[in-house]
Amino acid sequence: MSCIRARGLRKAFGSTIALDGVDLTVEAGRIVGLIGPNGAGKSTTLHAIVGLTACEGELEVLGRDPWAQRGSLMHDVCFIADVAVMPRWMRVGQALDFMAGVHPRFDRARAESFLARTTIRHASRIRDLSKGMVTQLHLALIMAVDVKLLVLDEPTLGLDILYRKQFYDTLLNDYFDGDRTILVSTHDVAEVEHILTDVVFLDRGRIVLDASMEEVQDRYLEVVVGPDRLAAARALRPLHERTLLGRSILLFDGVAREPLAALGEVRSPGLADVFVALMGGTQTAREAA
Amino acid sequence: MTRDPEPLSDAPAVAVPTWPAPLRTFYWLIRRELWEHRVLYIAPAAVAALGVIGTFIGSLHLSNAERAARLADPASTYDYMEPFGFVAGTVFLGGVVVSILYCLAALHGERRDRSILFWKSLPVSDLMTVLSKAAVPTLLMPVIVFTLVVVAHLAVAALTSLVWLANGFDPRLLWAELDLPFLWTVLAYGLTFMTLWHAPVFAWMLLVSAWARRVPFVWALAPLAAIAIVGRLAFGAGPTFSHLAGRLTGGFTGPFTVGSRGEAPVTSLADLDPARLFGQPGVWIGLLVAALFLFAAIRLRRSRSPI
Numbered sequence: 001m002s003c004i005r006a007r008g009l010r011k012a013f014g015s016t017i018a019l020d021g022v023d024l025t026v027e028a029g030r031i032v033g034l035i036g037p038n039g040a041g042k043s044t045t046l047h048a049i050v051g052l053t054a055c056e057g058e059l060e061v062l063g064r065d066p067w068a069q070r071g072s073l074m075h076d077v078c079f080i081a082d083v084a085v086m087p088r089w090m091r092v093g094q095a096l097d098f099m100a101g102v103h104p105r106f107d108r109a110r111a112e113s114f115l116a117r118t119t120i121r122h123a124s125r126i127r128d129l130s131k132g133m134v135t136q137l138h139l140a141l142i143m144a145v146d147v148k149l150l151v152l153d154e155p156t157l158g159l160d161i162l163y164r165k166q167f168y169d170t171l172l173n174d175y176f177d178g179d180r181t182i183l184v185s186t187h188d189v190a191e192v193e194h195i196l197t198d199v200v201f202l203d204r205g206r207i208v209l210d211a212s213m214e215e216v217q218d219r220y221l222e223v224v225v226g227p228d229r230l231a232a233a234r235a236l237r238p239l240h241e242r243t244l245l246g247r248s249i250l251l252f253d254g255v256a257r258e259p260l261a262a263l264g265e266v267r268s269p270g271l272a273d274v275f276v277a278l279m280g281g282t283q284t285a286r287e288a289a
Numbered sequence: 290m291t292r293d294p295e296p297l298s299d300a301p302a303v304a305v306p307t308w309p310a311p312l313r314t315f316y317w318l319i320r321r322e323l324w325e326h327r328v329l330y331i332a333p334a335a336v337a338a339l340g341v342i343g344t345f346i347g348s349l350h351l352s353n354a355e356r357a358a359r360l361a362d363p364a365s366t367y368d369y370m371e372p373f374g375f376v377a378g379t380v381f382l383g384g385v386v387v388s389i390l391y392c393l394a395a396l397h398g399e400r401r402d403r404s405i406l407f408w409k410s411l412p413v414s415d416l417m418t419v420l421s422k423a424a425v426p427t428l429l430m431p432v433i434v435f436t437l438v439v440v441a442h443l444a445v446a447a448l449t450s451l452v453w454l455a456n457g458f459d460p461r462l463l464w465a466e467l468d469l470p471f472l473w474t475v476l477a478y479g480l481t482f483m484t485l486w487h488a489p490v491f492a493w494m495l496l497v498s499a500w501a502r503r504v505p506f507v508w509a510l511a512p513l514a515a516i517a518i519v520g521r522l523a524f525g526a527g528p529t530f531s532h533l534a535g536r537l538t539g540g541f542t543g544p545f546t547v548g549s550r551g552e553a554p555v556t557s558l559a560d561l562d563p564a565r566l567f568g569q570p571g572v573w574i575g576l577l578v579a580a581l582f583l584f585a586a587i588r589l590r591r592s593r594s595p596i
Contacts, residue, residue: 052409052594070591071414081406088402089325101317102413104310138407 003028003149003181004049004061011044011055011205018044019055020205026198028148029178033192034185035275036202042185045202046153049183050079062148075105077149078142082157086126086134093122099141111144114174132163139167143175150175152184156191168195189272199271201278208278220277222251222269223260233263240277251277314413318421319429326391329425330433336383337441340376341448347372348449353458360462369466372445377438377476384434385487388426392494393505395422396590403595415590419495423583426491431480438476442469475555482566489575490536492582499589502596536575 004026011019018041026032034042047053049061051070059066064073086095092115099106118136126134135155142150156164172195176182186192199216201209211219225233225248234241236259238250251269252260260266269277323329359369396419399405408418446467450460497509513533520529555561566572 047594050410052406054592070409071412071417074410074412079406079410081403081410085403085406087325087399087404087407091324094321094324098317098321099411101320102314102411104412 001063002026002060003030004059004183006045006049006057006059008057009045009048009055009059010057011041011048011053017205019048022057022202022205022207024200024207024210026181026183028181030197031176031182031195032184032198032200033189033196034183034200034202035189035192035271036185036187036208037279038187039204040202041205042187042202043153044205046079046151046183046185050074050077050151075103076147077151078145078147079151080138080142080153080155082154084131084134084158086138088125088127090126091122092120092124092126092129092137095126095137095141096122099145103145105146106141107144107146111140114140114143114170132159135159135163135167139170143170147180149181149183152182154186155184156186156188164191168192171195189275190270193271196271201275203279209274216271216274217268219254220251220269220274221255221257221260221266222249222273223264223266224249225264229263233260236260236263240273240280242276311417314417315421315424318413318418319424322391322395322422322425322429326394326425329387329391329430330437332387333380333383333433333437337376337380337437340372340379341441341444344372344376344445345448345452348452353456356453356458356462360466369463370472373442373467373469373472376441376445377472380438380441381434381480381483384430388430388487388491389494392422392426392491393498393509395425395495396499396586396593397501397505400593400596405593405595415587419499419583419587419590423492423495427484427488431484435473435477435480439473442472471558474558475561478561478563478566482572485566485572486536486575488579489582492579492586496582496586496589499586499593535571 002025004024006022006024009019009022009024010017020041022041022045024045034045036042044053044055048055048059049066051061051066051068051073054067061073062076066073090098096108096111099111100108115137118133118140120129120133120137126137129137139155156167159167168191171182184192184196196213198212199209200207209216220239223233227248230248233248233250236252236255239253240251242249251273257266399408446463446469449463453460453463494505494509498505501508516529517533520533
């Protein structure tokens, strides 16, 4: 059974179409990055998956309908919306008590041991913690819950770079065990690139790319071409072209390595470059329309 | 990952593991409300404290002659009871005011500060959440009010006794007149009825709290005011107007046999009339309306996102 199975998800807010037929399958044990520009429909997708919003189409998460069965689904799913959602009036100790009280899968000792690595004290109120500390607290609570699926919606938004790096390192080192599934959305590709097994690009409510990282590596190649070979390179129909320090960098989709090697230095593009190549195209089309 | 064998916190692990899961969740949801809204018990407690202080000062400047005169006339024993009734009434009123403010904030605040996304990330259904919030004014508040009134009554009786002793006047006379168990029985009975009577008011406030994007207080009052104004002008001080006013302010004398206008004091247990309590259609209609409002609030909370 797939962890998440979505078919033809559609959602409109008034005349704005947030999701325009999203098909998505996430298998257990994957770390999937949901990447797209602001307003692409990332949050709406994640909210649908954790039962916060109803939408048209078929959606099954761990064998349940999230909208109809949110209460029971959340036994097996954890969700971090963004850093600002912990209740500000609550004390850290109360948050631990409450989690232990209502969540049957919460391991209090584990949360305490995560918190012991930080400077967060039990008596502190959440409103008195820094943004980074609130994220540490939320992560400590979430990582102490033994669930099958963790959904993260821009979890590091507004944090400084030290906390951002620490966030993903902790997640990978102390949480991910190969059985769990993580679905994380972000508009910052570089931040999550190194932890992902799969990547989904979303733009204006549609999926632009849905592939494993290996597939991305196999499919996309970048060639650095001098001016003399530019015309030959362009004949191979690059997906995207940019100029850097007087040389052209062309990104190809599904072109074999050998003919490209004859044109110049071939390398694997970063996920950010693939993202720009794919999204930049739609951006241009959008502006032209 | 290294696991610590012992929790680092010195806070004792709360031992309620044998409860069935829904009850356990409900218990923690109620505690959560008390953590967030400490005013729920602080404000009525402050009112009770003021009542004790006021009664104490009152007992100071009563002369022994007056004390004796009042005790001598059986018809005036009510005067001794009067401060006790007054304290109970003001604490109850304080409880109602805080309950209304609480209900208006309960489902609105969590959307305003976005914490609804945190609460909804936990395995707690909207049904359970809304019911726990409805239980605060209807189950918890009566218990808080009752407890505070009992404590205040004991404090008033003890302080008055001390004043009497200091003036060389036998406090046993007071205790012979004072029937606290009777007062508390009437109080428990009255609280039960008033809670049933006010249930649709609280449920309405919760519904508005779940619905309104801004100023739930105004949205809660506006339709009532509109109905009252139109009803008053269209039909005179007739059915709609008096019914709304009665729902908010009336009902105190409903379950007693002392007359509909409360002119006579309740003096014995015979004045308590449960048949009148449960025989009033208004009580049952109110509960039905409350259930509908709560159902709507649960549906709304399910689809509501932060504002």
